[in-house]
Amino acid sequence: IVVEVSQMVVVNVEVGPTPFLSVETAQGVKVDRLFAAAPVPVDTFEILTQEQLYPPPEPPIEPPLLPSWAWAMIGGFFAWVIVITPAYYLYFRRKYYSKTRYIVKKKHQLLFVHKVVADAPNSVIRMVAKSTD
Numbered sequence: 083i084v085v086e087v088s089q090m091v092v093v094n095v096e097v098g099p100t101p102f103l104s105v106e107t108a109q110g111v112k113v114d115r116l117f118a119a120a121p122v123p124v125d126t127f128e129i130l131t132q133e134q135l136y137p138p139p140e141p142p143i144e145p146p147l148l149p150s151w152a153w154a155m156i157g158g159f160f161a162w163v164i165v166i167t168p169a170y171y172l173y174f175r176r177k178y179y180s181k182t183r184y185i186v187k188k189k190h191q192l193l194f195v196h197k198v199v200a201d202a203p204n205s206v207i208r209m210v211a212k213s214t215d
């Protein structure tokens with residue numbers, strides 16, 4: 083059984099003014115000499131800018147608009163308004179009043195009859211009086 087293992091070794095080599103080389107010496111270094119100094123043979127290389135090699139740090143995460151307990155309170159309020167309140171008015175009260183006996187309130191009935199009779203035109207009163215005879 084032959085097993086091929088592919089390994090990739092990344093070596094960062096920074097070329098530029100260093101505390102150990104002068105600018106003229108650093109610019110005179112040949113690429114072949116750099117690759118020959120690497121501990122393993124170099125197959126490919128990439129040229130990276132300073133920003134690509136050292137990307138800026140990620141900005142900090144913004145704090146949330148409201149803490150989670152406040153979102154829970156808002157959600158509970160809307161659940162109350164959307165679910166509980168209509169259920170109370172449309173279901174529980176209706177169920178309660180469907181089981182109670184309706185009692186006719188006769189307190190204002192005589193006042194109503196007197197008002198209707200007083201406001202009725204004379205022709206209607208005569209017609210009702212003739213039909214009851």
